[in-house]
Amino acid sequence: MLKKFIIVVFLCLIFPGVLFAQKGEVLGKGKNRLHNGDFEENILQPWKLEVRQDMGAAAEVEIDKSTAASGKKSAKVTVTVPTGTAWHVKLRQDDRCFEKGEKYTVIFWTRAEKPRNVEVSFQLQHDPWTVFLSQKFPVDKEWQEYSVTLMPNVDNFQDHWLAFHVADSDIPIWFDNVRYFLGEPKDEEGAMPKQAVDPKSKLAITWGKIRQE
Numbered sequence: 001m002l003k004k005f006i007i008v009v010f011l012c013l014i015f016p017g018v019l020f021a022q023k024g025e026v027l028g029k030g031k032n033r034l035h036n037g038d039f040e041e042n043i044l045q046p047w048k049l050e051v052r053q054d055m056g057a058a059a060e061v062e063i064d065k066s067t068a069a070s071g072k073k074s075a076k077v078t079v080t081v082p083t084g085t086a087w088h089v090k091l092r093q094d095d096r097c098f099e100k101g102e103k104y105t106v107i108f109w110t111r112a113e114k115p116r117n118v119e120v121s122f123q124l125q126h127d128p129w130t131v132f133l134s135q136k137f138p139v140d141k142e143w144q145e146y147s148v149t150l151m152p153n154v155d156n157f158q159d160h161w162l163a164f165h166v167a168d169s170d171i172p173i174w175f176d177n178v179r180y181f182l183g184e185p186k187d188e189e190g191a192m193p194k195q196a197v198d199p200k201s202k203l204a205i206t207w208g209k210i211r212q213e
């Protein structure tokens with residue numbers, strides 16, 4: 001018993017992610033509903049990389065210490081075999097929450113080895129895989145900040161994911177400083193100081209159509 005306890009404590013010290021809940025919570029305005037959005041720990045969880053090998057895709061993800069929009073690390077996704085269909089590889093965080101009729105904002109930083117696109121998606125994490133919102137953004141070689149604002153017309157408790165779809169290109173892409181909160185960009189609590197370039201293309205969209213994928 002003591003041995004088991006020591007092992008658990010040891011794991012918690014090595015992997016701080018073990019210490020906090022990984023599922024999204026219903027939090028007040030401006031409070032971040034994502035975990036590990038800055039990729040500063042040497043773990044990816046609760047993010048995961050979904051690779052649809054059955055569709056021919058191949059990809060890998062790593063915590064990259066060589067570039068960051070904030071802190072010292074970011075997440076690098078390399079699609080080694082693209083399929084032309086972005087959602088065949090997705091960096092996603094499951095079990096998020098939103099409430100009907102409220103405004104939500106996701107802010108993230110991204111850059112790529114060469115110009116390419118990325119698709120941001122909010123999707124029901126089981127059949128019928130309802131896409132609550134999906135939006136494509138152009139990504140450049142320099143770090144840039146993007147924001148997406150949505151207003152869902154349904155409640156969702158720990159039953160959708162936020163995902164970045166990248167299988168349409170084999171150009172490596174990095175993500176950093178991802179946040180998801182109730183409110184508009186101005187409502188964010190604890191916003192981190194920007195140490196990268198000023199956002200060149202801060203894009204905002206509003207709630208779009210619900211479609212099936």
Ligand SMILES: [Ca+2]
Pocket residue numbers: 038039040068069070071072073074176177
């Ligand atoms: Ca970081």
